[in-house]
Amino acid sequence: MSFYGCSLLSTQKFSLEKVTQLFSLTKTIESALINNSLEFSAQWQELLQQKVAMLVFFEPSTRTSLSFQMACERIRLPYINFPAFEQSSLIKGESFEDTLFNVAAMKPDLIILRSSKGNEVTDFLEELKIPVVNAGSGVDGHPTQALLDAYTIQKRLGSVEGQKVLIVGDVTHSRVASSNLDLLRLLGAEVAICGPEEMMPKNEPKWQEIKSFNNLETALEWATVCMGLRVQLERHNNKNGITTKEYSQNYCLNPEKLKILSPNGLIMHPGPFVRDVDFSAELLHDPRCAVHAQVTHGVYIRAAILVSILVEGMAS
Numbered sequence: 001m002s003f004y005g006c007s008l009l010s011t012q013k014f015s016l017e018k019v020t021q022l023f024s025l026t027k028t029i030e031s032a033l034i035n036n037s038l039e040f041s042a043q044w045q046e047l048l049q050q051k052v053a054m055l056v057f058f059e060p061s062t063r064t065s066l067s068f069q070m071a072c073e074r075i076r077l078p079y080i081n082f083p084a085f086e087q088s089s090l091i092k093g094e095s096f097e098d099t100l101f102n103v104a105a106m107k108p109d110l111i112i113l114r115s116s117k118g119n120e121v122t123d124f125l126e127e128l129k130i131p132v133v134n135a136g137s138g139v140d141g142h143p144t145q146a147l148l149d150a151y152t153i154q155k156r157l158g159s160v161e162g163q164k165v166l167i168v169g170d171v172t173h174s175r176v177a178s179s180n181l182d183l184l185r186l187l188g189a190e191v192a193i194c195g196p197e198e199m200m201p202k203n204e205p206k207w208q209e210i211k212s213f214n215n216l217e218t219a220l221e222w223a224t225v226c227m228g229l230r231v232q233l234e235r236h237n238n239k240n241g242i243t244t245k246e247y248s249q250n251y252c253l254n255p256e257k258l259k260i261l262s263p264n265g266l267i268m269h270p271g272p273f274v275r276d277v278d279f280s281a282e283l284l285h286d287p288r289c290a291v292h293a294q295v296t297h298g299v300y301i302r303a304a305i306l307v308s309i310l311v312e313g314m315a316s
Contacts, residue, residue: 003308007132009122011143011182019187023151025314026297026304033074033300044311048077051310054108056082057135058096058115063271063295064135064145068112071303077310080108097124104128109310113137131309139173145270146179148301150187152294153225156266161188166219168251169229169278170199171207176270177229181206194219195251198241199231216251220260227268228253228279244277254280258288266290 003022053072057065072079082088082103090099096117103111111128114135115121125132136142153160165184171177171193184191192211193200201207213219220226231247254276258267267289273279283289308314 002312003305004310004312004314005131006309007125007134008143008305008309009125009132009134009137010141011146011179011186014143014183014186016186019147019150019183022147022301022304022308023154025308026151026300029075029303029307030297030300044307044314045076047311048075048307051077051109053077053079053110053112053306054082054103054106055079055112055135056100056103056114058090058113059136061114061136063298064114064142067295067298068135068302070299071306074299075303075307077306096121100125100128104130110306133305133309136175139175139178141179142175142270143179143183144298144302144305145176146183147305148294148298149176149180149227149268149270150183151301152268152290152297153184153189153266155297156290156293157224157264159188160184163189163224164222165189165191165225165227166194166213166223167191167227167229168194168216168219168253170231171195171229172199172201173232174229180227181210189225192219192222196242196247216257217260220257223265224262225266225268226253226258226261227270228273229270230273230278248277252277252280253283255282255286258283258286261288263288268294270294 003018055065055068069079088099096115108130110131110133112133112135116138121137134141134143136145150160153163157163167177167180177193181191192213193207194213194216197214200212231244253267261267265288267283267286269279269291271291275281284291
């Protein structure tokens with residue numbers, strides 16, 4: 001199945017073949033950019049320069065927004081940034097849906113969308129008749145983050161298959177965790193979660209099928225990859241739950257706790273991380289840490305996605 005002309009909204013519809021092809025293209029783009037060689041894109045550039053991508057971010061973002069912009073620059077794809085909330089008609093009361101219909105009416109070739117809306121807008125997005133890349137939706141999914149995470153594991157450990165990936169933290173509110181669970185299992189990894197009970201998902205069947213730990217030390221003995229998550233206090237309704245201090249004491253990924261992880265293991269975090277709450281900044285100097293590599297790989301994987309959707313015959 002080709003990526004050409006298609007939306008990328010969820011990891012749930014990926015096939016192993018499709019991901020393998022995308023990673024192959026990502027590797028080609030990465031090599032060319034590292035070697036400062038643009039020959040790899042000569043066949044695409046004339047076509048891409050006639051296209052326009054629209055970056056529509058209804059939520060704050062650093063890594064995802066800037067890496068999509070960097071990816072567009074690297075492949076010479078013109079793009080337009082949607083204005084901030086206070087500079088758009090949203091502040092005048094225009095709805096999310098009407099705003100997107102107006103964006104689509106301008107006929108961009110691709111919309112890169114980030115919003116607080118979840119799976120309930122999937123049918124609506126298909127009505128736009130324009131390819132849409134999900135750059136983070138509600139608590140449901142963040143497929144491009146999952147792709148760059150899996151690509152990082154493959155680059156650093158040689159393969160995703162056979163790895164034991166531990167996701168630590170606020171899993172209930174994490175779109176990153178949801179997409180990673182789908183993709184990593186597809187690629188042959190075993191996934192487990194760890195955190196306080198109030199941050200563990202309870203209703204979705206896919207979470208009930210995997211290991212769940214309450215004790216971080218025990219979980220780290222099991223894992224080959226440890227991925228931290230930010231505690232998303234802005235999404236919490238229960239004010240009587242675990243305190244930030246209690247969470248930090250028990251689940252913060254710090255050098256002392258990470259002594260348990262294999263010397264050949266991998267430490268990850270999708271960002272942003274809150275220092276000394278969910279992730280210790282000291283870990284950035286640990287040779288097992290891939291946090292900044294994840295950001296770098298985000299540019300390559302997103303460039304590959306854009307090329308695959310806009311150029312016929314790529315990653316197909």
